[in-house]
Amino acid sequence: MSSTDRVAGALDGLVVLDLTQMLAGPYTSMMLADQGARVIKIEPPGGDQTRRTGPHLDGSVKMAEGGFGSYFGSINRNKESVVLDLKQPAGRAVLLRLVQGADVLVENYRAGVMDRLGLGYETLAAENPRLVYAALRGFGDPRSGESPYASWPAYDPVAQAMGGIMGITGGSRGGPPTKIGPGVGDIVPAMFLAYGIAAACWQAQRTGRGQFVDVAMVDAILAVCERVVFQYSATAQVPGTEGNGHPLLCPFGLFPARDGFVSLGVPNDRFWRLLVAQMGDPALAADPRFATNEARVAHRGEVEAAVGAWTARHTKRELAGMLGGEIPFGPVFGASEIFSDAHFRVREMLVEVDQPGAGRPLTIAGSPVRMSDTPGGVRRRAPMTGEHTDSTLADFGFDEREIAALRTDCVIQ
Incomplete structure (x- = not known):
């Protein structure tokens, strides 16, 4: 990877071995890669199975030829790909050599998988005491406290259900729970793990000792x-589904517009006065039942009905003209509106990357982190399967003869 291949990031020089799959683990390593870390994705023979997940741009190279779909392309940008068979002793020996030159290893296998391969934390830490070993599992690793569910597989909806977020999310107050659209059960843990890795790396830099995260x-x-x-x-009462409102603030949530929906956040009485002034309803402004947030929460139904009746008479654009910049307000955007809105272009949140074989680039979500001196961000597309195997092994001290022998024995691709 040449110095011209990237924009400097705050984690430039950090070497990360990425043994993750699906969404949660790859999102963690993506965050590190976006900030300049060298992330080496260790894939099994044939490549990560999520490469086959679409949608696919017309003409794009499919998994069978080493390519990938848009799902893989979104969360594996900025990474290198090395194909290594860890089921072979020689493959495990290669990983141990890579660990000696790495700062971080990230994996999200089920508990015990790496230990059964002879590649658990204790083994790798003996090879490199500075290594930060990061694990992401549904119910955690037994090293940190063995959950009664430690052996259960978990995906996004399981985490959403058992972590409590579904229990307060629903289409109506007191109604059935609802899964949140994006995979927050994967992405939120990924963000916490990236934060933990950064903290552990700072500690390792000062002490020379890594740790298990x-x-x-x-x-x-x-x-x-x-x-x-x-x-x-505080109350011994179980919070339930909240619909599109907030249990402690009012009005605060989703309201109808003539052409869709808008979101309003009125967390205090000053914003309430600004809202009713725009509504042009003196009676509503003077009614003592609505004078304070506590009073409005107590009369939630009447407040939401009055505000909703007013917003429903106007388009989202009209409401933006009246409320934008005055009170916390935002129209509910679909993907097409996000693509056409100036904010996301100015903030570089819609990034085009090459899609091998396709006649046009793939647009993916950019990094929301803005840093003045070390900007980071999306530098290049996701890798083809095993695209960097030879060059990466060479960087870690493997000579041409060793690499050729490993390929002959089907240890690498």
Whole structure:
């Protein structure tokens, strides 16, 4: 990887071995790669199975030829690909050599898989005491506290359900729970793990000692649902589904427009006065039942009905003209509106990357982190299967003869 291949990032020089799959683990290493880390994705023979997941741009190279779909392309940008068979002793020996030159290893296998391969934390730490070993599992690793569910497989909806976020999310107040659209059960734990890795690397830099970093998907979701914890602790009442409102603030949530929906956030009485002034309803402004947030929460139904009746008479654009910049307000955007809105272009949140074989680039979501001196961001497309096997092994001290022998024995691709 040449110096011209990237924009400097704050993690430039950090070497990460990425043994992850699906969404949660790759999102963690993507965050590190976006900030300049050299992330080496270790794939099994044939490549990561998520390469086959679409949608696919017309003409794009499919997994059978080493390519990938848009799902893989989105969360594996900025990475290198090495194909290594860890089921072979020689493959495990290669990984041990890579570990000696790495700063971080990330994996999201089920608990015990790496140990059974002879590649558990203790083994790798003996090879490289500075190594930060990061694990992401549904219910955590037994090293940090053995959950009764430690052996259960977990995906996004499981984490959402057991972590508490589904229990307060629903289309109507008191109605059935609803899964949140994006894979927050994967992405939120990924963010926490990237944060933990950065913290552990800072410690390793000062002390010369790495450590084991463990995030459970359900724990991360519970951490996001911190309000549920303190509410129940304080009141002994179980918070339920909240519809499109907020249990402690009013009006605060989703309201109809003539051509869709808008979101309003009125967290205090000053914003309430600005809202009713725009509504042009003196009676509503003067009614003592709505004078304070506590009073409005107590009369939630009447407040939401009055505000909703007014917003429904106007288009999203009209409401933006009246409320934008005055109170916390935003129209509900679909993907086409996001693509056409100037904000996301100015902020470089829609990034085009090459898609091998396709006649046009793939647009993916950019990094939301803005840093003045080390900008990071999306530097290049996701790798083809095994695209960097030879060059990466050479960088870690393998000579041409060793690499050729490993390929002959089908240890690498």
